[in-house]
Amino acid sequence: HISTGDIFRKNIKEGTELGKKAKEYMDQGLLVPDELTVGLVTDRISQEDCKNGFMLDGFPRNVAQGEHLDIFLKNAGISLDKVVNIEVDKSILVSRAVGRRICKSCGATYHVEFNPPKVEGVCDVCQGELYQRADDNEETVSKRIQVYLDETKPLVDYYSKQGIIADIKGDQAIDKV
Numbered sequence: 430h431i432s433t434g435d436i437f438r439k440n441i442k443e444g445t446e447l448g449k450k451a452k453e454y455m456d457q458g459l460l461v462p463d464e465l466t467v468g469l470v471t472d473r474i475s476q477e478d479c480k481n482g483f484m485l486d487g488f489p490r491n492v493a494q495g496e497h498l499d500i501f502l503k504n505a506g507i508s509l510d511k512v513v514n515i516e517v518d519k520s521i522l523v524s525r526a527v528g529r530r531i532c533k534s535c536g537a538t539y540h541v542e543f544n545p546p547k548v549e550g551v552c553d554v555c556q557g558e559l560y561q562r563a564d565d566n567e568e569t570v571s572k573r574i575q576v577y578l579d580e581t582k583p584l585v586d587y588y589s590k591q592g593i594i595a596d597i598k599g600d601q602a603i604d605k606v
Contacts, residue, residue, distance in 0.1 A: 437451040511595050525543075
C-alpha cells in the first residue's frame with residue numbers, strides 16, 4: 430500500500446526538504462506539484478517490496494500524473510489491473526474529515542460520531558493522545574473537494590477509456606464499501 434499522503438506527512442513530521450515543500454501546499458488544501466509527487470511514487474514503486482504488486486492511494490491526482498505513471502509502468506513492463514473510484518457526497522466527505530481523529534502514538538483512526546474512542550481524546554489501542562489533522566477543517570476540506578473536481582475527476586474518464594475503472598459508492602457503511 431503506497432499512500433502519497435502518508436509519505437508526505439511522514440516527511441513533514443521529520444522536517445525533510447520534501448516535507449517542507451509539501452506542507453506549504455497541503456496546508457492550503459492544494460495538490461503537491463507533479464514533479465515532487467511523480468518522482469516520489471515512481472521511486473517507491475521501484476523498490477523490492479513492490480515487485481509482486483502494489484496499491485496506490487492518493488495517486489495519480491490528475492491526468493498529467495496518470496500519463497507519467499503510464500509511461501513509467503510501460504517502461505518497467507508493468508500494467509495497472511484496476512483503478513478504484515470511490516464516490517461520496519460532498520457533505521459526507523466534509524463530515525467524515527472534520528470528525529476524524531488519529532492517535533499520535535500508533536496511528537489508529539477514530540471518528541467523533543461514527544467510531545468514537547471509549548474515552549474522548551484517548552486511543553483504545555495504546556492509550557495515546559488523539560489529534561485532529563491540521564487540514565481536517567471544513568474550509569480546507571471544501572477546498573480539497575473543489576481541487577478534486579477540477580483536477581482529479583478527469584482521471585475517471587481517462588481510466589474509463591482504458592477499461593480499468595471500478596466505481597464504488599463510498600457513502601455506505603464501511604463494511605459494505
